[in-house]
Amino acid sequence: MQKLKQKPELLAPAGNLEKLKFAIHYGADAVYIGGKQFGLRSNAGNFTFEEMAEGVAFAKQYNAKVYVATNIIAHNENLAGAADYFKKLYEIGISAVIAADPALIQACKEAAPDLEVHISTQASIANWKTAEFWKNEGSPRVVLAREVSVAEIREMKEKVDIEIEAFIHGAMCISYSGRCVLSNHMTSRDANRGGCAQSCRWKYDLFENGVETDTEVSEEAEELYTMSSQDLSMVEHLPDLIEAGVDSLKIEGRMKSIHYVATVVNVYRTIIDAYFEDPDNYQLKQEWVDEIWKAAQRNLSTAFYYGEPTSKDQLYGKPERLPKYDFAGLVLDYDATTQIATIQQRNNFGVGDDVEFFGPNFHHFKQTITELYDEKGEPLERAKHAMMITKVKVDQPVVYLEMMRKQK
């Protein structure tokens, strides 16, 4: 086995300040966020400068980093203010920006030369020569296109001394990212400036051209056409990416929930740590895979990592019925003498519900709720009000910021 220098970074999405804190608390080494300008995902929460500063301060306590996505493909009128923006990010203590448009890459280099620029997946970097190009331009890291295989990544790392960031989990562009304007054409929403309407997941009629009349294949087959892709998950194969030399393992999803981010980060943190504990005897545990499925929103695939995806990696027909879980409550405190946890309600729960507690370092247990009280200690049947403070009798000790989930 090759000697591994250091653990790769686990990089998680953070749509807002609360998600940032959970991602880091649950084990992310770095998070990427969006600001109010120059970022895709215009519908994600996105951070003010003040929130960024608070996020950076929080991350520091964990020795974690904060990156800002400035990944739009700009039009002429979108570039005003870029220099000030990058200067401000650097002052705040942001560790890197993720950019695809050379106009923004250049603006950052000039305005904030010490702020790292990571080249975004929107630039479709799919070969080692492009990685070499960006290395020569002074960028320390490239985020690869989702279309590369594990073998191709290995070759890139052998040929070019540059950090590689690769997706390990989450929803996928079915196109080469950035090379799709379906949304622009079908809805007048500019996908490359944050307006993507996800037209690739719509249903279409498919026709074959005929001499006299065209054949509506989708009608004959009683199955509409779509480009929709399953989500990516490398939960069962993470060592392959680590051994190929990936420097940053990236989870997709700035729009995803706290429950999703905490769950997925927790699993990959556990896997990375288990692998580095003893690489030669590493073994995948079924409970890690099971845990990933509790946050899954679509069926999961390894996409391009082991060859070209087939029809089995697509989503046709009705959405699959996956068990869905709610984030029911957040642990704020625990009294060891009474075995009572203080829990902030995040979704309706009550006496008789089967719930699962989980926290960082893959701490897990299941129980049925038998005793529930309000803040003043009055017995309750159900915790119905959003964010209400409750007291719950727990079977095992819990700690601050652990979570309680419940199957829908």
Place this chain on the structure above:
Amino acid sequence: MTTEYQPELQATAKDLDEAKRVLAAGADAVFVGNQQFGNRIAGDFSIAMIEEITQFAHELDKKVYVMVNAIYHNEHLQTLPDYLIAINDMQVDGIVAGDQSIYQLLQDLDVSLPLIWNPATLSTNYQTLRFWSARGLRRAALSNELRLDASIEIKQHLDRAVDIQVHGMTCIFQSKRKLVKNYYDHIDRPYDPEIERYIREDKKSETHYPIFEDSNGTHIMSTEDLMMIDYLDEILAGKIDGLKIEGLLKSTDYNEQIVKIYREAIDAYLDDPAVYQMKKAGYRQAIYQIQPDARKLNTGFYFKEQIY
């Protein structure tokens, strides 16, 4: 020193016959290429065919551009350098590329193939194109999702030739996956790549998006064909350098006629803008007469606002 403004009428070709006919019909430059390295090439040109059309074009004092606009993977890089050297030796007039590695490759190979930078959706502002100009871009092919005034603004701020598409379908999606074959596998039907196909938005019977696969993946094209014959005055007043006619999925007869019409219209405008204005309706009429029924004509994004 000022040079006279002489815009270039550019056309694609699926084979030698079409290449010769669009050049004879008035195109100043023709795009050809090999499927291995190019995306959305109307036909497949071998090295020998490229050599033949280059000689033909050069005798007419016209240009040949070779499309090497695939998104490259490591595998492409094993054969692409030899290919670039071969077409450089036959003195083609440029290559069309859209993968950033081309800047490193051309430098490494030390060949002076003029580079037409066409990264499809990513050519959207002049600061970006200045970045690439400093690294070897010779001509900039702009993204089709720009307004015409934004395209002209780019031209005004860029010290390089600027090309825009004026006619034909535009590419709106590229996936590396075999998204048509996958569907046929899923519905358990044999897939014949030779059949032309299109998809239609649910409950929008007027839509018609051609979809096809080539060796670089699946491509979806626009529901309408661009037609800018009515706005050549704005384009030419804006000093756009290249006006491209995309002939993909069209017959040679159609492409030859379209080139003729645009040639005449451009020449009319350059000779006397008033004559162009007078004849404009006739040009438009001539296009409508040969336009396939299934393909609507419009002005794409040139006069359209987008939200984001």
